Amino acid sequence: MSTDQPPPGQPPEDDPFLKKPQGGSPPPPQGGGSPYDSAPPPPPPPPPGGGDPYGGSTPPPPYDPNAYGSGSAYGGDQPLAGMPPLAPSGKRVLARIIDILIVAVVVWLVSLIFGGLRYNTDHMNYGRSLGQSVIAAILYIGYDTLMTVKRNGQTVGKGLFRLRAANLNDGTTPTTQAALVRAAVLWLPAVFCCACVWTAICGGWSFFDRPYKQGLHDKAAKTVVVVVTTP
Secondary structure, eight states: OOOOOOOTTSOOTTOGGGOOOTTOOOOOOGGGOOTTOOOOOOOOOOOTTTOOTTOOOOOOOOOOTTTTSSOSTTOSOOSSTTOOOBOOHHHHHHHHHHHHHHHHHHHHHHHHHTTTTOSOGGGOOHHHHHHHHHHHHHHHHHHHHHHHHHTTTOOHHHHHTTEEEEETTTOOOOOHHHHHHHHHHHHHHHHHTOHHHHHHHHHHGGGTOOSSOOOHHHHHHTEEEEEOOOO
């Protein structure tokens, strides 16, 4: 064991507080940060479809311009993009008159066959009168419903004037339920209580309604009458 003493003012070489770990101390991290710091996580990838990465909702698709089967190059009132021109109220009235006459002839023939016209006007039989009304209601409602569903929204009268009934929301042909509601609202009051008055009010509503020119029966069934612009 050496007895040499270190010079005054210097600590002994075997001082444990002066020993350094082998290999030297690791270099400090660049930037002066702690070696235990980690890099910030990368931002989340954008959602599929190019949506807003911050959670914003994707905007709804635009209104389908082909829902009604035609564009907007034909002019007229078009409250929705892509909707063909709304049917002129005058043409709707003429088309309705034609349909009324067609069904009236059938009602007359059916009533004649079943003896509905064989009564004295001075002694009108209420049962026969009610029976005629029921027959008329069935024929008018059935005619309107079947023609609308089977002929792409067209009755005979509408077809002559190139008009058609369509669902307001997408322009498709009304379903059987919608067509039945539409016909019932128009014909039941007209047949059983106030024929001319109710028909004028219900159908004439389209002259003043905006923006869709709907009759009361259209409003009940959520339908609209438009011009057929395709050949």
